[in-house]
Amino acid sequence: MEWGTVTAFLAVDLLLVCVPGADWAYAISAGLRGRSVLPAVSGLVAGYAVHTLLAVAGLAVLVAGSPGLLTAVTVVGAGYLVWLGWSVLRRPATPGAAADAPAASPARTFLRGAAISGLNPKGLLLYLSVLPQFLRPAGPPVAAQTAVLGAVHMANCAAVYLTVGVLARAVLHARPAAARAVTRTSGAAMLGIGGFLLVERLATL
Template sequence: MITFSTLSMFVVIVIGLFLIPGPAVLLVASRTVQSGRKGGIMAGLGIATGDLIHTLFATIGLSAILMTSALAFNIVKFAGVAYLFYLGIRAVMEKPSDPKLPNISPATSTNSYTQAVLIEILNPKTALFFLSFLPQFVHPEQGSTFFQFLVLGLVFVLLSAIYTTLIAMGVRLLAGVVKKISWISRFSGKIVGAIYIGLGLKVAFQSR
């Protein structure tokens, strides 16, 4: 059973990551501009569906690893920590740039959803993220690891769907806010990097 503190920390970190403009946000915003609010919402749901598929694969694979060997699971977990450190350091060192909406052609709501699903499923970075991120919040001593992975993944997907829907509903307002608060684009990489590094440090110290 996942403890309230673990779930709360997971939600806070995920929301923190969502608040920084990334590829998913830019895709939803672009689709909203090109195809209307409905198209943006469907693109967001497509991204959430792709995340759900990654969650299921990660849940099955990581649970199988833990059933085989606790040592193997710890190796995977610390490999995930190393990957999060890598992402964090790279994000902090990266030169800031203004987020730009990608150029995409107008599409029907169905096409917006389908394209977003395929983009998210075929993104290897998303798969690596789930494989490295989810294990940091799973504690075998707290019960079924399969259940813990599944709950965390579903919470992530639900938050993603809600967030991208809000983006699609208020993309014009948000665009104006982002332009006024220029530091968001300048320091977004450093904020995300700090979140990744902080999570890695938390796990490293917990294990000692």
């Protein structure tokens, strides 16, 4: 696979990853609630690893070609984002509250991160619409190209979300009011993204 193609995908994908969304919201929330953001970010990356494996196996194309299945996946993912966003709004994380309340276990934090990215309809659409544009039929097997580009996406996610989570903890740790406001904004973002995706998908039925 040509390095020029990989570099071009890296640049485009990095721009997309840097756009705040549900993954950002979870990284920020994890940075405020836990001592380490690593379990949360590892979970987010694991969710995209599942997307990559499905794309390599050709299942992503199958989902794209089945309107009913695509709708079901989108509705489940969007519904999960709405529920998670509402939960964050009800109980916004702050450094002081995190110190008083028991933190979620690393395993639970990891699994929630994997669920967020694994069920994120935006992630699925990236693998269905953006990634295929960088595949070259004349190059190595398409499955191998998909695996390489998927690995690039996971690396971008790991770098960006670790940075976001660590900065959120470092900058907002001593500012409970600001931390609460940022967390509520993150929850509202998840709620809004999930609601928009639900309305958009159900409107096509």
